[in-house]
Amino acid sequence: MARSTKHMTYSGFTGVIIGIKGGFAEVESGGEQFTCRIRGKLRLSDQEIVAGDNVKLIVKGAEHVIEEVLPRRNFLIRPPVANVDMVAIFTPLVAPDVDLMLTDRLCALAERQRLEIVICATKADIAKGDASVMIEDHYKGTGYSFVTLSAPRNEGVERLKELLKGRISIFAGQSGAGKSTLINAMMPGLGLKTGEVSEKIGRGRHTTRQVSLLRLSGGGYVADSPGFSSLELAGVEPDEVRSLMPDIYEHEGRCRFKGCRHNAEPGCSVKEAVRSGDVSGGRYKHYLALLEECIEAEKRKYD
Ligand SMILES: Nc1nc2c(ncn2[C@@H]2O[C@H](COP(=O)(O)OP(=O)(O)OP(=O)(O)O)[C@@H](O)[C@H]2O)c(=O)[nH]1
Ligand SMILES: [Mg+2]
Numbered sequence: 685m686a687r688s689t690k691h692m693t694y695s696g697f698t699g700v701i702i703g704i705k706g707g708f709a710e711v712e713s714g715g716e717q718f719t720c721r722i723r724g725k726l727r728l729s730d731q732e733i734v735a736g737d738n739v740k741l742i743v744k745g746a747e748h749v750i751e752e753v754l755p756r757r758n759f760l761i762r763p764p765v766a767n768v769d770m771v772a773i774f775t776p777l778v779a780p781d782v783d784l785m786l787t788d789r790l791c792a793l794a795e796r797q798r799l800e801i802v803i804c805a806t807k808a809d810i811a812k813g814d815a816s817v818m819i820e821d822h823y824k825g826t827g828y829s830f831v832t833l834s835a836p837r838n839e840g841v842e843r844l845k846e847l848l849k850g851r852i853s854i855f856a857g858q859s860g861a862g863k864s865t866l867i868n869a870m871m872p873g874l875g876l877k878t879g880e881v882s883e884k885i886g887r888g889r890h891t892t893r894q895v896s897l898l899r900l901s902g903g904g905y906v907a908d909s910p911g912f913s914s915l916e917l918a919g920v921e922p923d924e925v926r927s928l929m930p931d932i933y934e935h936e937g938r939c940r941f942k943g944c945r946h947n948a949e950p951g952c953s954v955k956e957a958v959r960s961g962d963v964s965g966g967r968y969k970h971y972l973a974l975l976e977e978c979i980e981a982e983k984r985k986y987d
């Protein structure tokens with residue numbers, strides 16, 4: 685794009701925020717990257733500009749200035765990123781531990797934001813037996829993409845890159861699962877900090893902090909995020925839980941009773957599907973746990 689130095693301002697192009705530092709933002713537009721000043725009135729407004737925001741830029745003298753933030757399709761609080769398409773949910777096949785309850789919570793939260801989901805089973809090189817098959821089986825009824833990965837063997841890395849193409853994705857999941865390691869494997873030379881899994885407590889240390897969008901060579905952006913070891917489904921109504929698990933929700937309207945919560949009611953299509961093996965017993969168990977949690981949270985609300 686030609687930019688005249690004769691005129692004071694040149695207006696009318698858009699870009700994507702890939703990182704923020706102080707009053708400045710890194711913006712990518714048409715394959716180029718600009719450091720831009722964020723207009724004062726935008727900095728003072730209630731809406732904080734975050735990575736993933738689409739913005740309108742102008743050139744003012746030697747400076748690029750962000751004039752306007754375009755409407756967001758969605759917004760994630762942790763990490764703070766706008767316009768997210770997909771979440772890659774990481775679960776290790778070995779240490780720290782296989783915690784599918786935590787993974788299912790994350791899936792439910794991602795569903796709530798209407799994000800695409802890919803399940804990433806990591807550390808295949810040191811996994812025992814059929815750990816990967818077990819996890820794939822757990823998610824068989826969900827329709828989620830599933831990738832088995834090993835960073836040292838470079839296994840699954842190309843397939844994951846293929847899935848991330850053309851999208852803004854967040855890497856999420858348990859601390860020590862290998863998110864930062866995988867980003868490093870996809871982007872040689874980046875050198876994100878990764879942590880050793882602490883032997884003593886079997887949990888990875890939190891090593892990921894800053895949020896910026898990283899552009900993949902094949903197209904698409906990813907944001908790393910710090911892992912965690914627990915997570916609450918805050919503000920979800922008990923009757924909303926089943927809509928956050930597609931393998932369970934598939935049975936909506938098929939039970940004897942309308943609005944069946946699939947726990948105590950007779951003639952329940954979900955319970956039947958668990959018995960016949962069409963719905964994974966593990967997913968059903970986690971559904972019941974999440975349902976119970978939301979019922980308890982609702983009770984507390986009215987105490
Ligand atoms: N054997 C093996 N080790 C891996 C693999 N991926 C990651 N690791 C190791 O697992 C540990 C944790 O990896 P990280 O990439 O820091 O994990 P993370 O998910 O980013 O963790 P947080 O930033 O704390 O959320 C490091 O010691 C990595 O070297 C893998 O595919 N195979
Ligand atoms: Mg990390």
Ligand SMILES: [Zn+2]
Nearest residue numbers: 939944946952
């Ligand atoms: Zn039912």
